[in-house]
Amino acid sequence: MRALAKLEQVLPSRLRHRVAALSSATVPLPVGGPSVGADVLTAIAATVRDHERLRFDYVGHDGGSSRREVEPHRLVNRGRRWYLVAWDVDRSDWRTFRVDRMTPTIPTGPRFAPREAPSGDVAGFVARGLDYALWSCRASLRLHASADAVAQRLPASIVVEPGDEHTCVVHTGADSYEMIAVHLAMLDVDFDVLDPPEFADHLRRTAARYLRAADTATSA
Structure with a gap:
């Protein structure tokens, strides 16, 4: 981001506003990845600045x-990798x-009327999404x-959605269902499994194992 500021100082006035648009449309987020052409970044940044819908081909x-059509909100930089946070029309x-x-x-x-940023924290929104995508096993729980x-008892990468005053929905994950179950046990809170069914099956097998162990202790 410091490089953008230096570049803006030496550019002719006709180009300076393009770099200014890129700078104002981006949010830094520490870590690494592949580089992106400046022409692509400035084109996207211009749509963020001007509140214009953006159409693009996307490889998942x-x-x-x-083919996607979005209302672009902000560019986020994580090391050498760039992300666009946008409302998918x-x-x-x-x-x-x-x-x-x-x-x-x-x-x-x-042109479009800008929407309120997701969660009020664009960099945090991207970070949580990236962490969630890296997990091998995921679960949604009430x-x-x-x-x-x-x-207050979970890391920031885990998404917590408020329900009523006595419930909430948590989207979490780990490298295995065993680890998700361990973390839930440490919370010491009743919960319902919303998704996926495989996690519910894992809990049934685990519960049966623990019940057998408890029965063994009782009979002994």
Whole structure:
């Protein structure tokens, strides 16, 4: 980001506003990855600045390609990898896109009224999404405790959605269902499994094992 500031100082006035747009449209987030062409970054940053819809071809992590139309909100830098946080028009939800997988199309779309940022923290939104994507096993759970109480006992990478004053929904993950179960046990809170069924099956097997152990201790 310091490089952008230095570049802006030496550019002619006709180009300076483009770099200023890129600087104002980005949020730094520490760590590494592949570089992205400056022309792509400045084109996306201009749509963020001007509140114009952006259309692009996108290659997903599975190699599949799709055409997307979004309301771009902010560019986030994590080391050498760039991400675009945007409202996906077709999916009616916030999404994070890797810029190195995007091929913007011209012209840009119509102007739009900016929406409130997801969670009020764009960098945190991206970080949580990246951490969630790295987990081999994931689970969504309804915990019978308030969101505030639960959030204080969980790392920031785990998403906690408020329910009523006595419940919340947690989206979490780990390298195995065993580790998710261990973390839940440490919370000492009643919960319901919302998804996936495989995690519920794992809990049934674990519960049966513990019950057998308890019965053995009783009979002894």
